[in-house]
Amino acid sequence: MDTYTDIVSLDGLSKSYAEQCVVNNISLSVKQGEYFGLLGPNGAGKTTTLRMLLGMTPPDSGVLNVLGHAIPEQAQQMRCNIGVVPQMDNLDPDFSVIENLRTYASYFGLKPHSAAMQQRIEELLDFANLRAKAEATIESLSGGMKRRLTLARALVNDPQLLILDEPTTGLDPQARQLIWQRLRELKRAGRTLILTTHYMEEAQRLCDRLAIMDHGRIIAEGTPANLIEQHIEPHVIEVYGAGLNKWLDNSTVSSQERVERLGETAFVYSHDEAPLVSELCQIDDLQFLHRRANLEDVFLKLTGRELRE
Amino acid sequence: MNGLTMSPWLRWYPVWLRNVRVWRKLLGPALLGNIGEPLLYLLALGYGLGSFLGDLEGLPYVVFLASGMVCASAMNTASFEGMYSAYTRMAVQDTWIGMLTAPLSIRDVLIAEVIWCGTKSFISVVAILIIAGLLGLVADVRALLVLPIALLLGVCFGSMALVVTAVARNYDFFLYYFTLLITPMLLLSGVFFPISGMPEAVQVGAKLLPLYHAIAMMRPLMIGGVPQDVLLHLSVLIAYTLIAFPLATRLISKRILT
Incomplete structure (x- = not known):
């Protein structure tokens, strides 16, 4: 279990849909505690890459390992230890804020009403600045609040690795700043993070290392400073x-x-x-x-x- | 480091419980829809039409109809749940995708969905049985044996509905299934009248579909009799489930996990 050195490693990963190659032979690795950004224009293959990492899209070829688990074969075990913030909010509209957190915890086999979980949910509500909204319906939340709740929900199982697909798309600058601040707090706690974005400022501020994707390939990789130095x-x-x-x-x-x-x-x-x-x-x-x-x-x-x- | 703490046999449970919790929030309209409509049919047709018809197969028409409405309600409840509600969770709210980023598989989610369809059929049959009992349309406690059959019937029709959901592109698509399969089944399986007077071909057709077999078991139980050929009838319901559920799982996996 603990013999892996990279939190995520992918090697020669490819995926095509109906003759169109969406991800074309990409390889990369992410280390413990690293914040890694995947940049690229729309249709570059970022989301497909993330879906393959999660075991939700089987690759056509390549080797994929996340947290020491072969993916997609052991994706279910792997998902016990990751948190996901999807591109589109999929909060449960029939539940309040706190019920969303409890229900999501139950999907991990965690007891939503145990003392430990109660405390964790309280912490997550504080973390997401949503304590006052604990009983509010999802409909009544602003876009930023929904994103923060989705982030809190992704942390309910205390994951080692967070995967975020365009976490701040569509948010106003204040809401975005707050998300960034929270993600930096998580970094201090030693978590590993992979995010896709097309906000360069977001990538530059948050990520230790970046890969730029286009047409399914990785066309550049390095630290933000490195990339600027090398390419421009x-x-x-x-x-x-x-x-x-x-x-x-x-x-x-x-x-x-x-x-x-x-x-x-x-x-x-x-x-x-x-x-x-x-x-x-x-x-x-x-x-x-x-x-x-x-x-x-x-x-x-x-x-x-x-x-x- | 978390592990898979849930037994693979129980992973459907939190998903099922989620549906139960949502249902409890919307209890009023949900119960009204599941029970009100069959009850109206029972009262209007059973007593209204029944007063012209007299006895049917030796039973007052309203008694005959009560057992039919129990089956019809179980079928409709599960079909609606497996189509409109499941489609909402699959394609509109992305609820399933959210579950799949937790350590649940599409199979876990769909098992929960069909058990939930069965649960809803069970609930609607409980409610109709209570009312039918109060109206004196139920013979004796043997009628309680229809409850496990209602559960199975719900699982069966829920599985079939999920196949339709898997290929649906919008809500309107479900009308094909209702109009081409559910309504003919409702009319020709013996809910409203015995099919013995129908042409041979219709009778054979009805016997190939699951609703007929549910009625063949439930009606005797509700009127104080003993159902015949139980093994055959159960086998048909189970066979439909065993074909529909894996097919639905495959189609839905293909749809959302590619």
């Missing part, structure tokens, strides 16, 4: 304004840099920003924003700017 110039200058075309045609400084044009804005990626900034300061009909390169720049460079739907 350190400085970004976003330039816009009436004189943009003229400047791009005539500037000798910008012609030496990598420039990406998106509508009315030019993104100039640079190793040495000083000459650009001083030139731009002298042009009246241009505005610009100078910033450090971030994960979003890496993501857009690797996966392209065209819309995915």
